Amino acid sequence: MNILKNLFLFNKKSEKNKEFNPGLVDQYLEIAKLVKEARIQQNLTIKELSYISKIPVRIINSIENNNQSTRPEYPFIRSILIKLEECLVLKKNTLINLASKERKILKKKGKDFMFRKFDLINTWQGSILYFFILVLTIFILKRYFILNVNVIEIQNIENQIIDK
The missing domain is CATH 1.20.5 (Single alpha-helices involved in coiled-coils or other helix-helix interfaces)
Known part of the structure; x- marks a missing residue:
């Protein structure tokens, strides 16, 4: 039975760390603050930003509110953040650098899952x-x-x- 648990479940270390990972939360909180502040400085509503950037309103909401369940995964959010940087006239690569740190963390977490490799x-x-x-x-x-x-x-x- 333990063999099946090891195949289909994460290691015990990753189960403990899955509940609380402060590095991951802080990066998206900072991204959320930057996007919201830049949008407010530009005097844009979320709908207007959505129209300008062609990004759905629900995704912009999930980024600004740091909603992990509706926020896209790394490859998709990277392109969204690039588009938001252009539309909000932010310094280039400010949001992407934060997201790339998250990518490195996800790579480490993905190695613990064995069934994904099969x-x-x-x-x-x-x-x-x-x-x-x-x-x-x-x-x-x-x-x-x-x-x-x-x-x-x-x-x-x-x-x-x-x-x-």
């Missing part, structure tokens, strides 16, 4: 597993139908004997 579709292990499942299915179906055919043949022979 790809059933695109690896040779997945092909072998798929092959064995197919062969096992064929053997089970063959055995089931052979047993049923034998029962049907025995019933036919009994019916012929009874008819005579």
